[in-house]
Amino acid sequence: MSPIIRAGYVAIVGRPNVGKSTLVNNLVGTRLAAVSPKPQTSRYRILAVLHGDDFQVGLLDTPGRPAEPRIDALSRRMLRETRQALEIADLAVLVSAPRTPGDVEETLLDEIRAQDIPAIVAVNKLDTVRKGSLLPVIEAYNNLYDEFRDIVPISARTGDGLDSLLQRIIANLPEQEPLFDPSTLTDRSETFLISELIREGVFAVYGDEVPYATAVEVEKHVPQDPEHGDKDFIEASVYVERSSQRGIVVGKGGQALKDVGVRVRPLIEELLGRPVMLSLWARTRPRWRRDDRFLRMLEE
Numbered sequence: 001m002s003p004i005i006r007a008g009y010v011a012i013v014g015r016p017n018v019g020k021s022t023l024v025n026n027l028v029g030t031r032l033a034a035v036s037p038k039p040q041t042s043r044y045r046i047l048a049v050l051h052g053d054d055f056q057v058g059l060l061d062t063p064g065r066p067a068e069p070r071i072d073a074l075s076r077r078m079l080r081e082t083r084q085a086l087e088i089a090d091l092a093v094l095v096s097a098p099r100t101p102g103d104v105e106e107t108l109l110d111e112i113r114a115q116d117i118p119a120i121v122a123v124n125k126l127d128t129v130r131k132g133s134l135l136p137v138i139e140a141y142n143n144l145y146d147e148f149r150d151i152v153p154i155s156a157r158t159g160d161g162l163d164s165l166l167q168r169i170i171a172n173l174p175e176q177e178p179l180f181d182p183s184t185l186t187d188r189s190e191t192f193l194i195s196e197l198i199r200e201g202v203f204a205v206y207g208d209e210v211p212y213a214t215a216v217e218v219e220k221h222v223p224q225d226p227e228h229g230d231k232d233f234i235e236a237s238v239y240v241e242r243s244s245q246r247g248i249v250v251g252k253g254g255q256a257l258k259d260v261g262v263r264v265r266p267l268i269e270e271l272l273g274r275p276v277m278l279s280l281w282a283r284t285r286p287r288w289r290r291d292d293r294f295l296r297m298l299e300e
């Protein structure tokens, strides 16, 4: 018979750019979710499982909830990812910047309440503020909802407070048989994780507008092909909506796309544990943000 442990799914929700993906990556100690200084980096729900002797925490990273979502298939899917994470979850962690809650937090709180699950607030980016300035933030969250199980200040970047957050998460999970195989780290395929690392590179290299017009598809992954010098061969496309954007993605003499490759290849090698040859192509695909079939295909 399996032992009874603390086990469950934890939806990590919050507005864009508050550090949800950084937190998830830091808790599991692996770069699974794309991170960037630009809002709305995450587009998918990603499971990351943290295993301990007497617990299993299934963290669900989610896309940030914008104040005013765009109206297209991609934005609709992003909202749905958060909703589904809350439906699956045994516990919600509402991640916040070190600021008092606003409309977005209230909306998310309504959705958490509708699922009738306990919630913890993680006030992130502790490293960017003076300690004293957190008190009014904590008080405002307390006033917003007096049933928060905890309000924990953290810095996902420095790791400050993550141990106590994890303890509070575990303590609020149901006692049950293990949910995951001990070897499970994520529910996402290697191909998907590679495409997300490339997307992270795209968010890092290009200016404000272009990343939102891009999608990444890994088209070919040939593991350890001797023809290519005993390296995995990976070919991927960076899609944009307009040909003018394609020019920006390629850059002068192909330099911008090369920069993405240089940045991303070591991260893919770290993920796979093998040397990689990466070939990136920029392609135009008009209105891909509205193309549900294309979006579904990217998730596989």
Ligand SMILES: Nc1nc2c(ncn2[C@@H]2O[C@H](COP(=O)(O)OP(=O)(O)OP(=O)(O)O)[C@@H](O)[C@H]2O)c(=O)[nH]1
Binding pocket: 014, 015, 016, 017, 018, 019, 020, 021, 022, 023, 034, 035, 036, 037, 038, 039, 040, 041, 042, 043, 062, 063, 064, 065, 124, 125, 126, 127, 128, 154, 155, 156, 157, 158
């Ligand atoms: N100073 C500081 N920066 C942080 C911290 N946590 C995250 N960041 C930065 O905040 C930015 C956003 O981080 P993400 O993890 O991508 O945020 P997110 O909430 O997943 O964003 P979306 O996916 O767009 O919703 C990145 O530049 C991170 O490096 C922190 O504790 N302190």
Ligand SMILES: [Mg+2]
Binding pocket: 020, 021, 022, 033, 034, 035, 041, 042, 062, 063, 064
């Ligand atoms: Mg994210």
